[in-house]
Amino acid sequence: MSDLEDLYQELILDHSRHPRNFGHIEKPTCEAQGYNPLCGDKINLSIKIQDGVINDVKFEGSGCAISTAAASMLTEEMKGKKINEVDPIFQAFHSLVTGSDKKTDIDLGKLASMEGVKEFPMRVKCATLSWHTLKAALEKKEEIVSTE
Amino acid sequence: MKKFDPHALRREFPIFNRKIFGKPLTYLDSAASAQKPRILLESLKSFFENHYANIHRGVYLLSFEATEMYEAARNKVAQYLGTQNPKEIVFVRGATEGINLVATCFGKTFVHEGDEILISHLEHHSNIVPWQMMVEERGAHLKVIPINQNGDLDLEAYQKLLTKKTRMVAVTHVSNALGTVNPIRTLSDLAHKRGAKILVDGAQALAHAPTNVCELDCDFYVFSGHKLYGPNGIGAVYGKKELWEKLPPYQGGGDMIESVTFEKTTYAHVPQKFEAGTPNIAGAIGLGAVIDFLKTLDWESIKIHEKNMVDLILKGLAEFPQVKLIGMPTQRMGVVSFVIDAIHPHDIGTILDREGIAIRAGHHCAQPLMDFFKIPATVRASVGIYTTPEDIQTFIVGIKKVLEVFKL
Numbered sequence: 001m002s003d004l005e006d007l008y009q010e011l012i013l014d015h016s017r018h019p020r021n022f023g024h025i026e027k028p029t030c031e032a033q034g035y036n037p038l039c040g041d042k043i044n045l046s047i048k049i050q051d052g053v054i055n056d057v058k059f060e061g062s063g064c065a066i067s068t069a070a071a072s073m074l075t076e077e078m079k080g081k082k083i084n085e086v087d088p089i090f091q092a093f094h095s096l097v098t099g100s101d102k103k104t105d106i107d108l109g110k111l112a113s114m115e116g117v118k119e120f121p122m123r124v125k126c127a128t129l130s131w132h133t134l135k136a137a138l139e140k141k142e143e144i145v146s147t148e
Numbered sequence: 149m150k151k152f153d154p155h156a157l158r159r160e161f162p163i164f165n166r167k168i169f170g171k172p173l174t175y176l177d178s179a180a181s182a183q184k185p186r187i188l189l190e191s192l193k194s195f196f197e198n199h200y201a202n203i204h205r206g207v208y209l210l211s212f213e214a215t216e217m218y219e220a221a222r223n224k225v226a227q228y229l230g231t232q233n234p235k236e237i238v239f240v241r242g243a244t245e246g247i248n249l250v251a252t253c254f255g256k257t258f259v260h261e262g263d264e265i266l267i268s269h270l271e272h273h274s275n276i277v278p279w280q281m282m283v284e285e286r287g288a289h290l291k292v293i294p295i296n297q298n299g300d301l302d303l304e305a306y307q308k309l310l311t312k313k314t315r316m317v318a319v320t321h322v323s324n325a326l327g328t329v330n331p332i333r334t335l336s337d338l339a340h341k342r343g344a345k346i347l348v349d350g351a352q353a354l355a356h357a358p359t360n361v362c363e364l365d366c367d368f369y370v371f372s373g374h375k376l377y378g379p380n381g382i383g384a385v386y387g388k389k390e391l392w393e394k395l396p397p398y399q400g401g402g403d404m405i406e407s408v409t410f411e412k413t414t415y416a417h418v419p420q421k422f423e424a425g426t427p428n429i430a431g432a433i434g435l436g437a438v439i440d441f442l443k444t445l446d447w448e449s450i451k452i453h454e455k456n457m458v459d460l461i462l463k464g465l466a467e468f469p470q471v472k473l474i475g476m477p478t479q480r481m482g483v484v485s486f487v488i489d490a491i492h493p494h495d496i497g498t499i500l501d502r503e504g505i506a507i508r509a510g511h512h513c514a515q516p517l518m519d520f521f522k523i524p525a526t527v528r529a530s531v532g533i534y535t536t537p538e539d540i541q542t543f544i545v546g547i548k549k550v551l552e553v554f555k556l
Binding site for chain 2: 122
């Protein structure tokens with residue numbers, strides 16, 4: 001498979017065209033905004049937490065195929081996860097999309113389909129914007145998270 | 149004057165020997181920054197190898213030579229802009245610094261509470277933010293000349309917006325995002341009738357045709373060297389002499405003074421008054437060399453050629469129903485902006501990059517303009533003197549590939 005076909009594979013195109021969990025949770029436990037000033041991608045992530053578990057997570061905003069698909073998959077994969085599981089998964093995802101050698105036994109599920117990003121260093125920020133926003137929401141940061 | 153041949157001219161630009169992902173470089177991003185002719189590289193090499201020293205005040209030969217070369221570059225810029233007086237040219241880092249300089253210094257002298265500054269909806273952030281900063285400080289107001297869906301200025305609205313409170317009209321000569329060519333002479337005549345001054349942002353325009361500030365009758369004209377096939381970090385502001393003389397200095401420091409005591413400093417004359425510190429000496433000299441080169445070109449043929457290249461892009465894109473052009477200005481120069489339904493410009497940029505095609509995807513530092521068209525970003529293809537029909541062909545094939553990857 002060529003780099004491009006790998007990057008824009010069916011699963012990613014599908015998530016970018018039909019993003020899952022798109023919207024805003026009413027009365028979320030926490031939420032945050034993410035912004036990539038270079039390309040104008042904007043995302044709002046709202047989260048419902050119960051007993052330390054992410055019960056629901058939704059996102060809205062606009063962005064490229066990579067950032068939209070990454071956010072969509074994030075919401076699917078994070079539902080039902082404990083808050084303290086988020087960081088190791090983010091680390092593993094980050095290693096995956098940057099092509100770092102760090103070995104991990106974390107199962108990334110659908111997120112693994114984003115591995116193709118590693119051949120496109122300029123697009124890593126697209127893939128990680130929703131993750132930085134998720135972290136900011138959980139840490140209850142009020143300022144807009146920027147990739148810059 | 150050499151007969152214009154884009155393929156021959158292209159050979160003067162060494163970057164085109166470069167392969168991108170194994171493919172020849174198709175460079176359609178000259179509006180962001182133009183590639184550099186060999187003559188620029190040679191002039192910089194020769195300057196650093198043979199003449200380098202700091203300018204002004206040095207009593208030794210090298211400093212004398214460097215000063216002569218720096219001031220000769222000022223002369224060349226003056227002539228290229230159509231003024232006989234090199235003292236009307238102030239070297240800056242680029243158009244952005246030029247506009248900041250004029251906004252700050254003009255504001256201090258001429259703008260008071262309740263006054264108005266007029267900009268247009270087409271402007272690059274660099275011709276918005278400096279004025280915003282200045283009006284906030286001066287208690288003045290920023291007004292915006294509207295545009296229509298084609299991306300042309302609304303001249304009727306402009307005339308209504310011009311009032312006796314208007315101190316400055318700051319407009320772009322050519323829009324960096326849409327390619328709209330503004331009718332500068334009309335704008336300046338109307339501004340002057342109302343007693344306002346006019347600054348023209350020439351960053352985009354100058355690369356597509358030499359200009360004449362006297363014919364435009366503008367009070368200030370700014371441009372960046374790097375978009376004119378010259379070095380980065382150098383640009384210039386033309387200003388009418390009588391206006392320059394009324395403005396306070398921009399930055400304080402060496403070179404901009406006549407004499408300094410702890411009690412009182414008197415300033416140097418224009419233009420040194422606005423060039424504090426050691427300037428970008430090599431940049432100015434390189435820019436001068438590029439202007440010498442540009443002056444040998446047949447610009448009437450280049451203008452026709454560049455228009456043909458833009459028309460080829462428009463014609464090629466018209467084949468794809470998924471492509472929507474952004475802006476259809478009455479008079480266009482150098483730039484085509486478009487979007488494709490359901491594909492974000494950055495994805496288009498990434499796919500084209502793998503084909504060796506460099507275009508720009510984004511808001512082009514013109515977010516208010518993007519808001520006007522209710523889009524976050526566009527894809528922008530822009531041409532230069534080295535653009536060939538083959539470039540456009542490759543680009544159109546690239547767009548086909550984009551649609552294939554996205555299965556559209």
